[in-house]
Amino acid sequence: MAATSESTDTRQRLLESAGEVFAASGFEHATVREICERAGANIAAVNYHFGDKQGLYRAVFDYAASSKPLPPAAGGDPETRLRAAVRALMTCIFDRGQPAWYGRLMIRELAEPTDVLVSMVENVCRPLYEALQGVVSDLVGGKLSKPALGRAARSLLGQCVYYHHARAVLARLEPKLHFDAEEVDQHVEHIVTFTLGGLARLVGETGRT
Amino acid sequence: MAATSESTDTRQRLLESAGEVFAASGFEHATVREICERAGANIAAVNYHFGDKQGLYRAVFDYAASSKPLPPAAGGDPETRLRAAVRALMTCIFDRGQPAWYGRLMIRELAEPTDVLVSMVENVCRPLYEALQGVVSDLVGGKLSKPALGRAARSLLGQCVYYHHARAVLARLEPKLHFDAEEVDQHVEHIVTFTLGGLARLVGETGRT
Numbered sequence: 001m002a003a004t005s006e007s008t009d010t011r012q013r014l015l016e017s018a019g020e021v022f023a024a025s026g027f028e029h030a031t032v033r034e035i036c037e038r039a040g041a042n043i044a045a046v047n048y049h050f051g052d053k054q055g056l057y058r059a060v061f062d063y064a065a066s067s068k069p070l071p072p073a074a075g076g077d078p079e080t081r082l083r084a085a086v087r088a089l090m091t092c093i094f095d096r097g098q099p100a101w102y103g104r105l106m107i108r109e110l111a112e113p114t115d116v117l118v119s120m121v122e123n124v125c126r127p128l129y130e131a132l133q134g135v136v137s138d139l140v141g142g143k144l145s146k147p148a149l150g151r152a153a154r155s156l157l158g159q160c161v162y163y164h165h166a167r168a169v170l171a172r173l174e175p176k177l178h179f180d181a182e183e184v185d186q187h188v189e190h191i192v193t194f195t196l197g198g199l200a201r202l203v204g205e206t207g208r209t
Numbered sequence: 210m211a212a213t214s215e216s217t218d219t220r221q222r223l224l225e226s227a228g229e230v231f232a233a234s235g236f237e238h239a240t241v242r243e244i245c246e247r248a249g250a251n252i253a254a255v256n257y258h259f260g261d262k263q264g265l266y267r268a269v270f271d272y273a274a275s276s277k278p279l280p281p282a283a284g285g286d287p288e289t290r291l292r293a294a295v296r297a298l299m300t301c302i303f304d305r306g307q308p309a310w311y312g313r314l315m316i317r318e319l320a321e322p323t324d325v326l327v328s329m330v331e332n333v334c335r336p337l338y339e340a341l342q343g344v345v346s347d348l349v350g351g352k353l354s355k356p357a358l359g360r361a362a363r364s365l366l367g368q369c370v371y372y373h374h375a376r377a378v379l380a381r382l383e384p385k386l387h388f389d390a391e392e393v394d395q396h397v398e399h400i401v402t403f404t405l406g407g408l409a410r411l412v413g414e415t416g417r418t
Contacts, residue, residue, distance in 0.1 A: 024321075025237070026234075029235075029238045107316055107319055110374065110375070111232075112233075121378055121382065148399070151395070154372075155399070155400065158370070159367040159368060161371060162367030162371070165319065165375075166374075168320075168326060169326070169330055169334050173330065174359060186360070190364070190411070194364045197408070197409050198402070198403035198406040200406050201407075202402055
């Protein structure tokens with residue numbers, strides 16, 4: 001790396017303060033001046049490290065989303081792949097290593113999408129969504145139509161991402177939940193069991209209750 | 210009503226322009242001046258109708274959320290109550306009568322909660338969450354612990370509210386979905402079936418696939 005450790009430091013401080021400011025004010029209202037002041041950096045440092053405000057915004061997402069939910073690998077036992085996929089998603093959602101502002105920033109991006117969302121959909125969401133449909137299809141032995149596979153994959157995704165999107169509501173509804181490793185495990189097993197039962201019912205393998 | 214129709218008109222225009230501006234800029238950055246300019250109203254009209262910016266913000270939510278998901282009534286066949294609850298939630302989510310800015314405003318509120326969220330949790334989310342746990346408990350004949358009922362109610366809620374929170378992602382992943390009445394019906398039936406199967410599996414009524 002050609003960067004000196006001082007320059008690496010400045011870059012890191014800029015990413016942290018930009019994350020805070022973008023999460024609080026949104027891309028439109030955030031100013032490079034405020035970000036630099038918080039970071040104790042010169043405005044020129046933003047141009048040097050990130051090109052412009054847009055480049056800085058994009059870099060903030062790459063920096064914060066250190067762990068991304070990788071799509072489950074193809075092949076192998078589908079229940080094992082389902083469990084691995086749910087665990088990967090829930091681990092990302094409850095990632096303690098993520099900056100505190102990341103969740104707010106992501107929710108903001110969903111409310112007012114910029115081209116960061118478009119590239120996140122193509123690079124993260126679509127491969128995951130398609131791989132989950134593959135897992136679901138294997139679990140039901142190919143017995144669901146394409147639209148039904150989509151609905152089933154969304155039922156699975158919805159159960160997981162609820163813990164991300166509704167975290168502010170959930171903190172008030174269930175203040176005793178802390179989502180430590182043991183609680184996350186319980187939730188992973190719950191979602192796997194619920195999903196297996198849901199899929200079985202969809203393809204009519206079980207009687208009605 | 211004492212209000213003249215001109216005053217009612219002004220109130221309505223203020224609510225619409227406030228919704229747009231709050232959705233675009235957030236509570237903090239939105240200015241009463243901009244809202245009034247868009248509404249073609251005098252700044253004093255905000256004080257007259259809503260007290261202050263905070264009162265206007267609260268009124269915007271009451272105005273936009275014309276249909277709220279009422280908790281399902283107690284008693285009666287639990288599968289019928291489940292279907293009614295899912296239908297009520299999905300109807301709210303795909304409510305064509307809601308202003309276009311409402312979804313963005315709600316997502317913003319989830320990212321940066323104000324006391325509007327707190328009162329929404331207590332008045333809308335908590336009664337619904339508790340009623341859903343009651344329906345789930347009836348569906349499984351009381352065979353789930355309190356924490357397991359909570360997880361199950363969240364699996365049910367998560368499947369529905371995914372269509373609200375992830376709408377920006379979904380519009381890109383599945384551009385052909387339009388959620389007209391027929392598609393909403395398909396999704397309601399899907400979520401009911403998936404949930405019945407999931408619950409049955411949770412209480413071990415069915416064999417493993």
